[in-house]
Amino acid sequence: MEKCLINIEDIQFLLQTLGGKWKLHILTNLYFGKKRFKELEREIDGISPKMLIKELKELEAAGIVHRQTFNTVPITVEYSLTENGLTLKPLLEQMKNWAEIFRKKIAEHKGNS
Amino acid sequence: MEKCLINIEDIQFLLQTLGGKWKLHILTNLYFGKKRFKELEREIDGISPKMLIKELKELEAAGIVHRQTFNTVPITVEYSLTENGLTLKPLLEQMKNWAEIFRKKIAEHKGNS
DNA sequence: CTGGATCCTTTAAGATACTG
DNA sequence: CAGTATCTTAAAGGATCCAG
Numbered sequence: 001m002e003k004c005l006i007n008i009e010d011i012q013f014l015l016q017t018l019g020g021k022w023k024l025h026i027l028t029n030l031y032f033g034k035k036r037f038k039e040l041e042r043e044i045d046g047i048s049p050k051m052l053i054k055e056l057k058e059l060e061a062a063g064i065v066h067r068q069t070f071n072t073v074p075i076t077v078e079y080s081l082t083e084n085g086l087t088l089k090p091l092l093e094q095m096k097n098w099a100e101i102f103r104k105k106i107a108e109h110k111g112n113s
Numbered sequence: 114m115e116k117c118l119i120n121i122e123d124i125q126f127l128l129q130t131l132g133g134k135w136k137l138h139i140l141t142n143l144y145f146g147k148k149r150f151k152e153l154e155r156e157i158d159g160i161s162p163k164m165l166i167k168e169l170k171e172l173e174a175a176g177i178v179h180r181q182t183f184n185t186v187p188i189t190v191e192y193s194l195t196e197n198g199l200t201l202k203p204l205l206e207q208m209k210n211w212a213e214i215f216r217k218k219i220a221e222h223k224g225n226s
Numbered sequence: 227c228t229g230g231a232t233c234c235t236t237t238a239a240g241a242t243a244c245t246g
Numbered sequence: 247c248a249g250t251a252t253c254t255t256a257a258a259g260g261a262t263c264c265a266g
Contacts, residue, residue: 006141006205010212015137017212021259024128028119037228045121048260053229063219074227075266084218091211092119098204099123099130105197106176134239150248161240166249187247188246 017062022047022055024095027081027088030065034080064088130175135160135168137208140194140201143178147193177201 018024025044029035035043041052056079059065064085070076081088131137138157142148148156154165169192172178177198183189194201 006144006209007213008138008141010209010216011137011141013216014208014212015134017215019128019132021128024124025121028121028124031119041228046260048262049229050231050261051259054259063222069228072227075229077228084215087211087215091207094204094207095127096119096123098200099127100120102130102197102200103123103126109176154248159240161242162249163241163251164239167239182248185247188249190248 017064020055020058022051023059024092026052026055026059027064027085028092030079030081030085031089031092034068034078037077037079040079059085130177133168133171135164136172137205139165139168139172140177140198141205143192143194143198144202144205147181147191150190150192153192172198 018027022044025047026040029040029043037049037052037056040056041047041049044052056065056067060067063082066080066082066085068078068080070078131140135157138160139153142153142156150165150169153169154160154162157165169178169180173180176195179193179195179198181191181193183191
């Protein structure tokens with residue numbers, strides 16, 4: 001059998017890891033490099049510090065995001081993708097591409113109908 | 114600029130379209146062809162008819178899944194991926210591949226530490 | 227600046243029984 | 247068989263204030 005049914009556990013795992021309202025949002029924000037907490041808070045429209053720290057912690061626990069603190073005054077913290085997190089890049093791109101194309105098709109279809 | 118920041122609207126759209134506990138589960142079940150309501154209910158472990166019909170309706174509204182009824186007695190209904198739905202296949206595969214590899218890495222890491 | 231803690235509202239989901 | 251309806255619970259998320 002060349003290709004078994006897609007493993008449900010993998011799907012569940014992915015949903016758990018990347019699910020939630022803000023995780024993909026955060027990841028796309030870290031796509032091109034590290035950001036400080038406040039930068040993320042500013043750039044992710046509508047997120048509260050509580051949700052931001054919660055999602056960051058989960059991503060950190062999953063080994064996708066790295067957290068580095070600096071003993072400045074006041075304290076600074078930088079978040080970035082880990083090696084493992086970087087492997088998400090092609091996936092993020094494909095997700096974006098699919099969504100882009102799909103939305104375009106919907107728009108066309110509405111025009112035709 | 115070769116590549117702008119990944120569009121947030123696309124990400125949101127994807128999460129809305131594919132989010133929820135069962136949608137990816139359903140899609141992987143329709144991956145290789147059409148299925149009847151009851152078949153889906155049986156093969157998706159733990160789903161209730163309420164959730165199944167709800168997710169199916171949303172996928173149908175999104176233009177990803179096609180619903181065809183047959184006037185048999187009792188009535189039969191077949192669900193399948195639409196043309197648009199089929200474009201999800203490579204994405205589903207890449208999601209699965211990423212999850213598979215990533216989980217393997219985690220397992221290794223735990224072994225080392 | 228980077229969070230933690232608390233309270234509150236909303237939404238998602240589960241259980242179960244029922245209908246054409 | 248293919249769904250509906252209703253009720254209840256669990257989880258996600260938002261708002262706000264506070265502390266190192």
